[in-house]
Amino acid sequence: MSNMPMDDDTAALAAGRGDNAPLKLEQFLPYRLNVVASLVSQALSRIYADRCGIGVPEWRVLVTLGQYSMMTGKSIGAHSHMHKTKVSRAVALLEKRKLVTRRANRADLREAFLALTPAGRAMYDDLAPIALDFADRLSESVDSADRAAFERAVDRLIEHSAKLAAEFAKGKATP
Numbered sequence: 001m002s003n004m005p006m007d008d009d010t011a012a013l014a015a016g017r018g019d020n021a022p023l024k025l026e027q028f029l030p031y032r033l034n035v036v037a038s039l040v041s042q043a044l045s046r047i048y049a050d051r052c053g054i055g056v057p058e059w060r061v062l063v064t065l066g067q068y069s070m071m072t073g074k075s076i077g078a079h080s081h082m083h084k085t086k087v088s089r090a091v092a093l094l095e096k097r098k099l100v101t102r103r104a105n106r107a108d109l110r111e112a113f114l115a116l117t118p119a120g121r122a123m124y125d126d127l128a129p130i131a132l133d134f135a136d137r138l139s140e141s142v143d144s145a146d147r148a149a150f151e152r153a154v155d156r157l158i159e160h161s162a163k164l165a166a167e168f169a170k171g172k173a174t175p
Contacts, residue, residue: 033157044134048127057082057090062116063131065100066124070115072105099123 018024025031041056048059060080065071071079077087091114094100099120102112116124142150 040138044131047130047134051130052123052127054093055090057086058094059127061087061090061094061114062099062120062124062127065114065116065120066128070113072111072113074111076114094120 045056045059048054054062060082061076064076064080068079073084073087073091076082076091077084080087082090091100091102095102097119098117101115101117103115105111105113139147
């Protein structure tokens with residue numbers, strides 16, 4: 001064992017004081033879900049960053065438009081759970097690279113309809129099978145007999161999280 005002095009945090013860990021804590025981060029479901037999301041995002045983002053030079057927000061805009069063809073920035077944000085500022089910056093970058101085109105909404109000039117250009121569609125078509133392969137490889141970590149139950153559990157977590165978020169946003173729920 002080393003004779004190096006321990007700081008208070010290291011000493012507390014060594015003494016096992018964290019065992020009595022009422023909330024243990026590594027066992028806390030919201031934290032664990034965040035870790036999974038972060039690690040998956042890091043791994044997947046390496047693929048489209050290395051291949052196409054885009055980041056997570058641009059990827060989400062590209063894939064959303066690839067799926068739905070034409071949407072407003074507001075709709076993209078709602079669908080992808082991104083703040084409007086992130087969507088706006090991602091769209092600006094994709095427009096600059098000529099991957100997204102913008103058309104004014106004559107009914108509401110404050111917003112525009114966004115769509116992929118042919119180059120954007122080609123990028124989407126190139127990345128989609130790679131992303132699907134990544135998802136298949138990730139799914140292999142769940143036994144095939146458990147996958148349907150896992151999918152149901154994820155769907156329920158998403159649904160219930162959305163309800164809780166809405167309740168807290170309205171001030172109806174208490175922590």
